[in-house]
Amino acid sequence: MINTKLIKDIRESAKMSIKQLADHTKLSTSYLYQVERGDKEPSLSALNKISKALNTPTSAFLGNHEAVNNFFINRVDPKKNKSTYVHNLEHYHKVFPGAKDLSDIMDRIKSGDEVLPDEIMAIYNKYRLLLHENNPRLIFEELLKSMKYDVNNIDITYLYDKIREQIRLEIKFMEDRNRNAINNTNSNDN
Known part of the structure; x- marks a missing residue:
């Protein structure tokens, strides 16, 4: 079974549009949308084209967890001499020092425990959105968490709106x- 969600995650993390992926692979955008949604499973030929365009081993999409872990954790940015994903997670951890989910995954990566790619991408995308999409409500929620407030017992929307009005x-x-x-x-x- 092919992990088609991973195709979209890697494409988005590479800041590549679906149109750009289509241009690189010579596959149609509608076909690629269907693949990313999981409506269609790509042929091996199409998967090879997608893999090359995303600079990712084909085995990463085939459920080979060792290959996937190597891709995410050991993919090295030559300028930083470390994994681009791990480097970004370290940066996010500095910005949100009280974020338990981020701390937990960083501890697991540093200790060499198995970390599934879906876990890395979920955390990576969450904090990338927080910082780069400037979603103030999410930033506010993470701020409350970093201050050790139990966000499950707080009406975040109400509090956010009140603070925004006060500002x-x-x-x-x-x-x-x-x-x-x-x-x-x-x-x-x-």
């Missing part, structure tokens, strides 16, 4: 104060 009011107050200061300065100059 809006504070900014309006500061803008008004600055505008008044400028007006006072201008009137004193006359």
Whole structure:
């Protein structure tokens, strides 16, 4: 069985659009969408083209966990001399030091325990979205977690909306104060 979800995960982590993948593989975008959704299983020929375009061993998509783990954990960025995924997870861990899921996976990677690619991609994508897509609600939730609050017992949406409204009011107050200061300065100059 081919892990078609992994194709999409690797393509997205490489910041490659489905159109770009189609151009590289000479496969249609609609076919690739069907493959990524799991509606269609690619032929071995198509899988080889996809693998080459994504710079990933074909065996990574065939359930060979050793090959997949080697791809994710040992894929080295020559400039950083370490795995690109592990390097990014280390960065995310510095930004969100209290994130238990991130700490747990980093500990497992460092200790050499088996870490499944789906686990790495789930954590990687979660924190990539937090930092790069600037989803303020998710960032707020992670902030609460890092402060050791049990987010399961907090109405995050309500709290987020209240804080956002308070910030809006504070900014309006500061803008008004600055505008008044400028007006006072201008009137004193006359």
